[in-house]
Amino acid sequence: xxxxxxxxxxxxxxxxxSTPRRFVMCRPDHFDVFYSxxxxxxxxxxxxxxxxxxxxxxxxxxxxxxxxxxxxxxxxPGLPDMVFAANSGLVIGGRAMSARFTHPERAAEGPAYxxxxxxxxxxxxxxxxxxNEGEGDFLRVGPRxxxxxxxxxxxxxxxxxxRYFGRPVVSLELVDPRFxxxxxxxMALDEDNIAYFPAAFSADSRAILTALYPDAIVxxxxxxxxxxxxxxxDGFNVFVSNRAAGLxxxxxxxxxxxxxxxxSELLKAGGGVKCCTLELH
Numbered sequence: 001x002x003x004x005x006x007x008x009x010x011x012x013x014x015x016x017x018s019t020p021r022r023f024v025m026c027r028p029d030h031f032d033v034f035y036s037x038x039x040x041x042x043x044x045x046x047x048x049x050x051x052x053x054x055x056x057x058x059x060x061x062x063x064x065x066x067x068x069x070x071x072x073x074x075x076x077p078g079l080p081d082m083v084f085a086a087n088s089g090l091v092i093g094g095r096a097m098s099a100r101f102t103h104p105e106r107a108a109e110g111p112a113y114x115x116x117x118x119x120x121x122x123x124x125x126x127x128x129x130x131x132n133e134g135e136g137d138f139l140r141v142g143p144r145x146x147x148x149x150x151x152x153x154x155x156x157x158x159x160x161x162x163r164y165f166g167r168p169v170v171s172l173e174l175v176d177p178r179f180x181x182x183x184x185x186x187m188a189l190d191e192d193n194i195a196y197f198p199a200a201f202s203a204d205s206r207a208i209l210t211a212l213y214p215d216a217i218v219x220x221x222x223x224x225x226x227x228x229x230x231x232x233x234d235g236f237n238v239f240v241s242n243r244a245a246g247l248x249x250x251x252x253x254x255x256x257x258x259x260x261x262x263x264s265e266l267l268k269a270g271g272g273v274k275c276c277t278l279e280l281h
Contacts, residue, residue, distance in 0.1 A: 014255060015255065016256055017235050017236055018066070018237055019234055020069070021069070022069045022279070023068055023277050024088070024280060025059075025071070025073070026072065026084075027053065027072065027074075028052045028075070029075045030076065030079060031047065031081075035105050038180050038270040040270030041268070041270060051265045055261075055262055055263050055265055055266065056276060058262070059239070059273060062261065067234075068234065081271075082109050084269075084271045084276060085113075086134060086275050086276065087133045087134045087136040087181075087275070088135075088278055089113055089117065089134045089135075090161065091117075092167070093165070093281065094122070095125075095165060096122040097164055098128065099128055099134040100130065100132050101131070102152045110128070111127075128160065130160050131156075131157055132161070133152045136182065137153035137157075137181055138169075138182070139186065139188050141194060142192055144168045144169070145161060145169045146169075146188075146194075147172065148182035148186075149172075150180075151174055152181060158171045170208060172208065173205045174200055174201060175200065178200075179197065183274045183275065184272075185201065187233065187240075189235075190233065190235045191235075193215055194216050194217075195218075196209060197221070197229055199221065199224075217251065223241075223246050226243040226267070228240055228241045229247070230272030230273055231273050231274055232274050232277050233256070236255075237257045238257065238258050239259045240260065241263065242260030242262050243262075248260065263276070
């Protein structure tokens with residue numbers, strides 16, 4: 001009898017679907033680097049604000065071209081990091097919580113964004129009591145919220161968010177100061193999956209992520225250090241650093257459409273696509 005080898009047919013790549021999103025952004029009219037609160041910031045390195053504005057405008061118009069709505073928050077003099085709207089708070093299901101920042105240099109951003117949320121009609125609105133840097137450290141992935149501590153947001157903030165939003169919060173620990181916010185080391189791709197850089201997390205946190213997301217895209221150091229994971233996904237289109245070539249290839253292989261964005265000037269303050277983008281869930 002002649003044996004016939006059984007051929008394994010790979011599972012087809014699932015069809016991805018783009019869902020229109022609503023984003024909050026703040027023009028970098030006052031962007032600068034005149035203090036240092038993360039390893040990326042060097043006040044001695046000149047900042048080209050005109051270039052920063054042009055790169056930011058490209059991001060905004062790209063979002064709109066792909067069908068997403070943008071709400072603009074006016075920046076305020078003396079708050080150069082206000083452009084990083086993701087850090088301003090967390091908005092899920094009509095409830096909003098404005099941020100409370102770790103560093104005094106950014107403290108006034110919390111009330112500025114809180115006032116904007118109030119003017120926009122958010123009636124279920126609170127200011128965080130605990131140190132909480134918004135979507136910088138809290139990312140909704142399906143029914144749960146992934147939350148980070150280690151450099152900025154406190155473990156107590158994780159409990160506060162769980163109580164207020166009524167969702168399970170999974171606590172993760174960041175251990176590499178280059179990746180001082182969760183959104184610098186992990187990106188939500190859709191309701192079920194993520195991309196992340198394992199070395200940014202403690203061993204226990206890596207084990208949690210492996211268990212929760214066995215099919216996650218694992219980024220390389222080369223892509224992580226250009227803040228490739230600081231991206232925004234609408235379920236199909238993934239807006240990422242144009243320098244993250246390996247990550248873009250991995251996304252494409254999984255059926256996503258990577259859209260490269262150059263935010264090199266804002267990277268001087270440790271910010272990328274996601275940093276500039278708060279999603280109203």
